[in-house]
Amino acid sequence: MSSAPLLDVRDLHKHFPVGEKGLFGAHKQLLKAVNGVSFSLERGQCLGLVGESGCGKSTVARAVVGLHPATSGSIRFDGNELVGLSTRGWLPYRRKIQMIFQDPYASLDPRQTVSSILTEPSKIHGLSKPRERKLHAMQLLEAVGLNPRHINRYPHEFSGGQRQRIGIARALALEPELLICDEPVSALDVSIQAQIINLMGELKERFNLSYLFIAHDLAVVRHICDSVAVMYLGRVVEQASRDEIFNDPRHPYTKSLLSAVPVPDPELERARERIVLEGDVPSPLDPPPGCSFAPRCPWRHEVPDDRCNREIPELVERDGRKRSCFLPLAH
Amino acid sequence: MAGKNPKSWDLGGKNFEELASEAAKFKGESLWQDAWRRLKANRTAWWSLLFLGVFMTIAMIAPLMPIPSPVFLDLQLEPQPPIWPWTNFGTGGFEPQYWELSALDNFMVDTRVAIFGDWQTGPWLGTDGKGRDILSRIIWGSRTSILVSLAAAFCSLAIGVSYGAVAGYLGGRIDNLMMRVVDILYSIPFIFLVIFLITIVNEYRAELEDNYGIDRETVFYVVIGAVYWLTMARVVRGQVLSLRNQEFIEAARVLGASTARIVFVHLVPNVLSIVIVYLTLTIPAVMLFEAFLSFLGLGIEPPKVSWGILAVDGSEMVNPVKLYWWLVLFPAGAMGTTLLALNLLGDGLRDALDPKMRGRD
Numbered sequence: 306m307s308s309a310p311l312l313d314v315r316d317l318h319k320h321f322p323v324g325e326k327g328l329f330g331a332h333k334q335l336l337k338a339v340n341g342v343s344f345s346l347e348r349g350q351c352l353g354l355v356g357e358s359g360c361g362k363s364t365v366a367r368a369v370v371g372l373h374p375a376t377s378g379s380i381r382f383d384g385n386e387l388v389g390l391s392t393r394g395w396l397p398y399r400r401k402i403q404m405i406f407q408d409p410y411a412s413l414d415p416r417q418t419v420s421s422i423l424t425e426p427s428k429i430h431g432l433s434k435p436r437e438r439k440l441h442a443m444q445l446l447e448a449v450g451l452n453p454r455h456i457n458r459y460p461h462e463f464s465g466g467q468r469q470r471i472g473i474a475r476a477l478a479l480e481p482e483l484l485i486c487d488e489p490v491s492a493l494d495v496s497i498q499a500q501i502i503n504l505m506g507e508l509k510e511r512f513n514l515s516y517l518f519i520a521h522d523l524a525v526v527r528h529i530c531d532s533v534a535v536m537y538l539g540r541v542v543e544q545a546s547r548d549e550i551f552n553d554p555r556h557p558y559t560k561s562l563l564s565a566v567p568v569p570d571p572e573l574e575r576a577r578e579r580i581v582l583e584g585d586v587p588s589p590l591d592p593p594p595g596c597s598f599a600p601r602c603p604w605r606h607e608v609p610d611d612r613c614n615r616e617i618p619e620l621v622e623r624d625g626r627k628r629s630c631f632l633p634l635a636h
Numbered sequence: 637m638a639g640k641n642p643k644s645w646d647l648g649g650k651n652f653e654e655l656a657s658e659a660a661k662f663k664g665e666s667l668w669q670d671a672w673r674r675l676k677a678n679r680t681a682w683w684s685l686l687f688l689g690v691f692m693t694i695a696m697i698a699p700l701m702p703i704p705s706p707v708f709l710d711l712q713l714e715p716q717p718p719i720w721p722w723t724n725f726g727t728g729g730f731e732p733q734y735w736e737l738s739a740l741d742n743f744m745v746d747t748r749v750a751i752f753g754d755w756q757t758g759p760w761l762g763t764d765g766k767g768r769d770i771l772s773r774i775i776w777g778s779r780t781s782i783l784v785s786l787a788a789a790f791c792s793l794a795i796g797v798s799y800g801a802v803a804g805y806l807g808g809r810i811d812n813l814m815m816r817v818v819d820i821l822y823s824i825p826f827i828f829l830v831i832f833l834i835t836i837v838n839e840y841r842a843e844l845e846d847n848y849g850i851d852r853e854t855v856f857y858v859v860i861g862a863v864y865w866l867t868m869a870r871v872v873r874g875q876v877l878s879l880r881n882q883e884f885i886e887a888a889r890v891l892g893a894s895t896a897r898i899v900f901v902h903l904v905p906n907v908l909s910i911v912i913v914y915l916t917l918t919i920p921a922v923m924l925f926e927a928f929l930s931f932l933g934l935g936i937e938p939p940k941v942s943w944g945i946l947a948v949d950g951s952e953m954v955n956p957v958k959l960y961w962w963l964v965l966f967p968a969g970a971m972g973t974t975l976l977a978l979n980l981l982g983d984g985l986r987d988a989l990d991p992k993m994r995g996r997d
Binding site: 372399400418454459 | 892
């Protein structure tokens with residue numbers, strides 16, 4: 306753990322201007338989709354980024370691959386700063402960081418054959434000769450478990466799971482080191498989800514990949530990830546190893562999130578204690594001044610001086626796990 | 637390191653060269669092929685397409701056909717009514733009288749003389765007041781309509797599509813600026829502009845033609861070109877706006893594709909189906925615009941023929957004393973049928989290219 310992490314995100318902010326705009330005037334409001342996110346990913350690991358809808362997970366993913374330029378903060382890949390890079394400056398990192406998208410029906414160009422989808426990456430980067438490109442594309446298909454003979458077909462001739470495999474093959478074409486997976490299985494059937502998750506596990510070993518795995522399905526995250534970062538309203542509230550998060554959650558939000566996962570055994574299900582949160586997620590247009598979870602936190606009154614509502618708790622590392630909360634650890 | 641180790645790509649010693657030749661058997665059906673199949677299944681659209689194909693061919697080989705010259709005058713007292721084709725075949729000698737033709741057209745006329753000699757069709761659709769054959773004039777007039785349509789289609793495709801796609805993809809301030817330019821061009825009353833320009837050209841006719849090679853027709857085509865890409869740019873921009881946040885465009889950006897590549901490799905092919913439908917609906921509008929301008933005397937000049945000029949000639953002959961119906965009915969019929977076929981084809985194409993209809997027949 307002494308070497309620098311493969312991906313190190315520090316205090317990342319991404320604000321979107323929204324609302325009415327005059328002909329020349331500025332936007333009235335800022336949507337703070339990502340409001341100070343920090344996490345790190347070690348080489349060869351899979352980091353799960355979980356949280357409910359709208360908490361900014363996908364925005365983080367898009368910021369890491371440069372689709373949304375970050376408002377402020379730092380994203381370091383292998384020690385190199387990515388924030389503020391020009392399009393040209395990004396090019397060398399395109400080969401190292403690739404992305405798998407959520408919707409297999411929207412992520413493939415309907416007018417291209419599988420062959421042109423898979424050869425495009427090497428065309429853009431001028432990597433190999435046309436003939437080699439096609440062979441490489443067939444190898445990619447083989448690697449993701451598709452029949453390489455189907456290379457001349459079009460995306461609409463494949464099922465959702467097969468399309469997602471093509472999407473994965475495209476992401477692998479440049480032989481990246483880091484894959485950003487933006488809910489790669491949430492659009493698929495449960496039976497297909499398992500296949501894709503297993504495939505991703507195999508590919509990770511085979512090609513020595515690291516994953517930033519964004520999901521809202523905790524079971525999937527538990528299956529594939531080595532460590533987990535939990536997001537709430539644009540901030541990471543807790544990051545720890547998978548077992549620590551699932552067996553011993555330390556942040557009130559993580560606790561309530563995990564308590565919402567149903568248990569298959571009806572006896573246990575009835576016996577277990579559930580934390581039911583009151584109220585709704587605050588609007589990212591107007592986040593609370595203190596801890597973003599404070600208005601809904603069942604334990605906020607245990608912290609003296611109403612500190613939770615006034616101060617933003619920092620993400621502090623202790624015992625190898627990070628947490629942003631004023632409550633004592635033993636809680 | 638991942639890919640730096642070639643071993644990681646050694647996939648069970650399969651021979652991919654062999655697989656590549658096998659893959660040729662598994663040809664996929666593109667969305668275009670699928671749309672074509674469904675267009676053929678649509679009777680109305682298919683017959684419209686065939687009709688337009690025949691119409692285009694006839695227009696293109698007009699100089700080859702054994703029809704009288706469209707400007708050959710036979711000063712009689714009044715227009716001749718149409719005769720039944722079989723009762724009059726090949727009367728009169730052929731006079732190769734035309735306006736200034738292109739080299740290809742002259743060659744076709746020569747070929748025609750070599751094949752048919754003096755033989756030509758009779759006044760199947762009647763003649764006008766100056767003894768000119770209506771059938772021949774309709775066929776030669778259709779060439780103007782086609783030329784105008786081609787000019788508009790070319791401008792729509794070349795300028796409209798790329799302009800709209802770039803504006804839509806770049807968005808923000810550039811989009812705003814580019815679309816305001818379109819708005820400004822839109823706001824110019826083109827009929828007045830055409831009248832104004834044509835008047836100027838008429839005034840300095842000799843000077844402009846000698847020094848700059850600009851004649852009325854050039855102005856006419858330039859104006860058509862300037863108007864007809866505007867709507868296309870708007871249509872394409874709207875489509876691109878909805879496409880540009882699709883994940884496959886984001887995927888291309890993550891791969892490092894340049895803006896030009898995204899616009900012309902990913903966006904344009906995906907808006908082309910709407911473009912084609914829109915084009916088949918623009919062309920009738922352009923044909924009408926041409927006829928309208930020629931009707932006003934601002935478009936094509938005699939002795940050249942266009943459908944607008946035929947309409948003028950016909951309307952001049954409509955009077956309560958004697959109804960020269962063939963002077964109005966046949967040109968109007970030819971134009972109406974063509975416009976109807978174009979509209980039906982556009983409708984059929986819209987159905988065939990609609991991705992939601994895919995798989996249905």
